[in-house]
Amino acid sequence: xxxxxxxxxxxxxxxxxxxxxxxxxxxxxxxxxxxxxxxxxxxxxxxxxxxxxxxxxxxxxxxxxxxxxxxxxxxxxxxxxxxxxxxxxxxxxxxxxxxxxxxxxxxxxxxxxxxxxxxxxxxxxxxxxxxxxxxxxxxxxxxxxxxxxxxxxxxxxxxxxxxxxxxxxxxxxxxxxxxxxxxx
Amino acid sequence: xxxxxxxxxxxxxxxxxxxxxxxxxxxxxxxxxxxxxxxxxxxxxxxxxxxxxxxxxxxxxxxxxxxxxxxxxxxxxxxxxxxxxxxxxxxxxxxxxxxxxxxxxxxxxxxxxxxxxxxxxxxxxxxxxxxxxxxxxxxxxxxxxxxxxxxxxxxxxxxxxxxxxxxxxxxxxxxxxxxxxxxxxxxxxxxxxxxxxxxxxxxxxxxxxxxxxxxxxxxxxxxxxxxxxxxxxxxxxxxxxxxxxxxxxxxxxxxxxxxxxxxxxxxxxxxxxxxxxxxxxxxxxxxxxxxxxxxxxxxxxxxxxxxxxxxxxxxxxxxxxxxxxxxxxxxxxxxxxxxxxxxxxxxxxxxxxxxxxxxxxxxxxxxxxxxxxxxxxxxxxxxxxxxxxxxxxxxxxxxxxxxxxxxxxxxxxxxxxxxxxxxxxxxxxxxxxxxxxxxxxxxxxxxxxxxxxxxxxxxxxxxxxxxxxxxxxxxxxxxxxxxxxxxxxxxxxxxxxxxxxxxxxxxxxxxxxxxxxxxxxxxxxxxxxxxxxxxxxxxxxxxxxxxxxxxxxxxxxxxxxxxxxxxxxxxxxxxxxxxxxxxxxxxxxxxxxxxxxxxxxxxxxxxxxxxxxxxxxxxxxxxxxxxxxxxxxxxxxxxxxxxxxxxxxxxxxxxxxxxxxxxxxxxxxxxxxxxxxxxxxxxxxxxxxxxxxxxxxxxxxxxxxxxxxxxxxxxxxxxxxxxxxxxxxxxxxxxxxxxxx
Numbered sequence: 052x053x054x055x056x057x058x059x060x061x062x063x064x065x066x067x068x069x070x071x072x073x074x075x076x077x078x079x080x081x082x083x084x085x086x087x088x089x090x091x092x093x094x095x096x097x098x099x100x101x102x103x104x105x106x107x108x109x110x111x112x113x114x115x116x117x118x119x120x121x122x123x124x125x126x127x128x129x130x131x132x133x134x135x136x137x138x139x140x141x142x143x144x145x146x147x148x149x150x151x152x153x154x155x156x157x158x159x160x161x162x163x164x165x166x167x168x169x170x171x172x173x174x175x176x177x178x179x180x181x182x183x184x185x186x187x188x189x190x191x192x193x194x195x196x197x198x199x200x201x202x203x204x205x206x207x208x209x210x211x212x213x214x215x216x217x218x219x220x221x222x223x224x225x226x227x228x229x230x231x232x233x234x235x
Numbered sequence: 236x237x238x239x240x241x242x243x244x245x246x247x248x249x250x251x252x253x254x255x256x257x258x259x260x261x262x263x264x265x266x267x268x269x270x271x272x273x274x275x276x277x278x279x280x281x282x283x284x285x286x287x288x289x290x291x292x293x294x295x296x297x298x299x300x301x302x303x304x305x306x307x308x309x310x311x312x313x314x315x316x317x318x319x320x321x322x323x324x325x326x327x328x329x330x331x332x333x334x335x336x337x338x339x340x341x342x343x344x345x346x347x348x349x350x351x352x353x354x355x356x357x358x359x360x361x362x363x364x365x366x367x368x369x370x371x372x373x374x375x376x377x378x379x380x381x382x383x384x385x386x387x388x389x390x391x392x393x394x395x396x397x398x399x400x401x402x403x404x405x406x407x408x409x410x411x412x413x414x415x416x417x418x419x420x421x422x423x424x425x426x427x428x429x430x431x432x433x434x435x436x437x438x439x440x441x442x443x444x445x446x447x448x449x450x451x452x453x454x455x456x457x458x459x460x461x462x463x464x465x466x467x468x469x470x471x472x473x474x475x476x477x478x479x480x481x482x483x484x485x486x487x488x489x490x491x492x493x494x495x496x497x498x499x500x501x502x503x504x505x506x507x508x509x510x511x512x513x514x515x516x517x518x519x520x521x522x523x524x525x526x527x528x529x530x531x532x533x534x535x536x537x538x539x540x541x542x543x544x545x546x547x548x549x550x551x552x553x554x555x556x557x558x559x560x561x562x563x564x565x566x567x568x569x570x571x572x573x574x575x576x577x578x579x580x581x582x583x584x585x586x587x588x589x590x591x592x593x594x595x596x597x598x599x600x601x602x603x604x605x606x607x608x609x610x611x612x613x614x615x616x617x618x619x620x621x622x623x624x625x626x627x628x629x630x631x632x633x634x635x636x637x638x639x640x641x642x643x644x645x646x647x648x649x650x651x652x653x654x655x656x657x658x659x660x661x662x663x664x665x666x667x668x669x670x671x672x673x674x675x676x677x678x679x680x681x682x683x684x685x686x687x688x689x690x691x692x693x694x695x696x697x698x699x700x701x702x703x704x705x706x707x708x709x710x711x712x713x714x715x716x717x718x719x720x721x722x723x724x725x726x727x728x729x730x731x732x733x734x735x736x737x738x739x740x741x742x743x744x745x746x747x748x749x750x751x752x753x754x755x756x757x758x759x760x761x762x763x764x765x766x767x768x769x770x771x772x773x774x775x776x777x778x779x780x781x782x783x784x785x786x787x788x789x790x791x792x793x794x795x796x797x798x799x800x801x802x803x804x805x806x807x808x809x810x811x812x813x814x815x816x817x818x819x820x821x822x823x824x825x826x827x828x829x830x831x832x833x834x835x836x837x838x839x840x841x842x843x844x845x846x847x848x849x850x851x852x853x854x855x856x857x858x859x860x861x862x863x864x865x866x867x868x869x870x871x872x873x874x875x876x877x878x879x880x881x882x883x884x885x886x887x888x889x890x891x892x893x894x895x896x897x898x899x900x901x902x903x904x905x906x907x908x909x910x911x912x913x914x915x916x917x918x919x920x921x922x923x924x925x926x927x928x929x930x931x932x933x934x935x936x937x938x939x940x941x942x943x944x945x946x947x948x949x950x951x952x953x954x955x956x957x958x959x960x961x962x963x964x965x966x967x968x969x970x971x972x973x974x975x976x
Contacts, residue, residue: 091697095689095693096692096693096694096696096697096700097696098696098700106700107697108697108700176700176703177696177700177703178699178703178706179699194695194696194699196692218339218341219333219335219337219339219341221681221685221688222335222337222339222681223678223681223682223685224336224337224674224677224678224681225337226336226674
């Protein structure tokens with residue numbers, strides 16, 4: 052008899068919890084992929100496509116679906132570490148194919164060489180290049196993510212990537228590298 | 236409970252947490268009068284000397300400027316103008332090392348004095364009480380007055396607060412060792428300082444004015460007490476000497492007992508603090524119309540023969556000042572700007588004095604070792620003694636902070652309130668392991684700030700990227716709509732009934748007729764070729780695809796090329812004797828070729844037909860074979876399969892060889908294609924003999940073919956790829972099924 056009661060009670064409980072879970076899965080359904088969103092927030096948003104995906108969000112979605120975490124060259128080791136923390140996986144070294152120099156850069160158009168072909172404008176993932184057909188183009192330095200995507204399409208090679216200069220605003224207290232002149 | 240003022244009047248102050256008593260060393264300079272300003276050969280004037288943005292230049296190279304003339308104009312509330320400290324010529328405007336710990340360069344105006352020191356026209360205004368607040372604030376702003384205690388916050392922003400002010404606190408505590416600039420300024424110029432305090436009183440209308448001064452400046456205290464004797468609401472508060480009582484939050488705590496919460500300005504607690512030197516500058520600016528072009532600088536240290544306070548023009552190179560004070564350059568080559576606790580070492584002696592420079596320290600090597608020399612002390616491991624936490628005036632946990640800073644653990648640093656650290660250096664001073672704690676905090680702070688900037692930038696890039704995606708989508712839709720409209724317009728025009736429309740219509744009709752005729756031709760050829768072949772499942776699929784066949788010539792050419800390439804590959808595979816069943820996808824390509832072939836392509840069709848016939852005969856045998864062997868064990872089945880395949884292959888290759896002897900290279904390809912079909916047939920037969928599910932799969936295959944043939948060029952290729960993948964899967968599944976039987 053007691054066995055029967057136990058089975059009955061557990062059965063009822065199981066049914067109850069099942070109903071509860073079913074209700075919750077319908078009522079509290081999360082639209083979209085929260086993991087991909089979180090990953091996207093960790094990525095540097097340069098939209099450079101070096102990972103092989105057309106932008107940071109597609110890569111975030113791919114990582115959420117099991118893509119390798121070590122393909123973000125601009126993010127470098129720091130980003131890989133953060134992704135590894137979030138995903139609960141081992142930190143991996145940056146993919147060898149993407150062993151790019153990830154120091155911050157900004158694109159610059161040598162304006163006298165520009166022929167106004169608009170090819171770079173079409174390539175820019177963040178619309179940071181202004182100009183129109185047969186008019187000189189220029190880069191909005193503040194909006195440029197330094198993704199490098201405009202360099203290749205330029206038929207006259209008039210786009211160069213310039214490293215972001217250290218100023219007193221972004222100086223990292225690197226005392227060892229101060230040019231010291233001995234006072235005589 | 237007694238009020239704050241009552242407590243202050245009794246001389247009973249509060250205490251801030253921690254603090255240290257380093258050797259004061261003020262005796263070196265505190266008894267000597269301030270030496271008057273000498274004009275150096277060149278002045279290097281950085282255009283940004285305060286916290287905030289630089290003003291924009293209004294002088295050019297070669298311009299003659301008068302003393303006090305503005306060199307830049309301020310454009311935003313956080314920017315301040317700078318002025319010519321003496322009359323002379325602007326000889327250059329270029330990047331030069333500025334007084335900053337980094338030794339980085341910023342834009343500087345290089346002024347060569349003419350030695351005449353000619354003033355610009357000034358408007359002396361002794362009755363500032365007649366001016367309204369806005370006018371006074373404008374005068375202060377135009378004079379470029381910034382906080383002279385060290386931070387360099389634009390003064391007009393600080394005193395234009397709308398909050399109700401209870402206490403105006405004048406900071407004269409000057410707690411850092413060596414520095415006596417404020418002390419001497421009070422001793423010599425207390426009336427002017429009082430004028431400045433009165434102007435601030437006029438602007439802010441505080442209930443009480445408290446002057447906080449450390450008890451080691453007896454002369455200055457006396458001078459201040461004398462100057463303020465007959466003013467009721469000014470209290471000179473003599474506080475005990477302790478470093479860093481001159482910190483804003485610390486002095487507020489000492490005088491009023493209130494703690495300024497993290498991230499909150501004192502003005503929201505009804506308090507404003509100004510340095511005494513700033514008060515002097517305000518008085519000069521408002522009453523004498525004299526911009527901030529000179530300041531008192533303590534030039535001290537044991538490497539100097541006559542350490543003293545000097546009036547220095549803004550832009551004077553520190554080397555000029557140290558030379559004026561008898562610098563014994565043999566002893567030490569180390570210069571510090573600011574005090575020994577919070578100052579920074581200078582990379583060279585051409586760094587100019589700016590508005591916030593209160594001290595130049597030239598210590599001997601024994602006094603303070605140069606951080607650039609190899610003899611400077613070595614950092615040891617933290618022994619967790621906790622002395623740093625005892626002395627921290629901000630009540631932080633310096634050793635915890637240090638570990639987190641080394642580990643770059645930014646969330647933990649935020650939890651430990653890193654940004655409340657005032658970088659006073661007390662922790663590093665008491666550290667028995669000589670850990671440069673403040674340096675770690677500065678690095679960590681810089682990193683966090685940088686990270687914040689990057690985060691903002693990333694967010695912006697994300698928004699712009701999304702916006703661009705949306706724009707491209709919009710443009711695509713707009714383009715499609717435009718095309719549709721144009722097509723509609725064309726149709727309407729054609730149906731309009733005019734003669735032009737008619738001729739256009741007839742031209743289109745003629746073209747359509749031509750296409751139809753061509754198609755009919757190819758269809759009859761194909762049908763005649765296929766009638767000779769059996770109606771296997773394969774063929775049914777093909778035929779079903781024929782009515783919807785709408786492929787144009789260029790497409791068929793592309794398809795041809797693909798078929799050719801594939802056939803070549805296949806031939807290679809056959810030669811090596813490998814047995815890829817997945818080649819069963821070939822028929823799709825073949826079908827694309829077949830219906831479109833005209834003239835010479837009919838040969839290909841014929842070859843296919845021939846091959847099919849051969850394959851058909853084989854099909855039956857294979858079916859029987861597989862049916863028999865399927866009852867055997869898996870190993871045997873595999874062997875049989877391989878055997879049948881090999882047999883079949885040899886036969887097919889014989890056929891192809893026949894053709895090779897007769898025909899050109901194209902026929903070879905056709906043969907290879909046929910081979911592929913034959914193989915496919917064998918696979919199909921295996922499936923037929925086994926399960927009904929595989930028949931279903933074939934039907935699906937047929938459907939796919941229909942789709943592939945009817946879609947546009949690009950789509951056809953994609954479909955072919957999909958079909959191929961499916962066929963592969965099919966083959967794999969049939970392989971799997973076989974052993975189970």
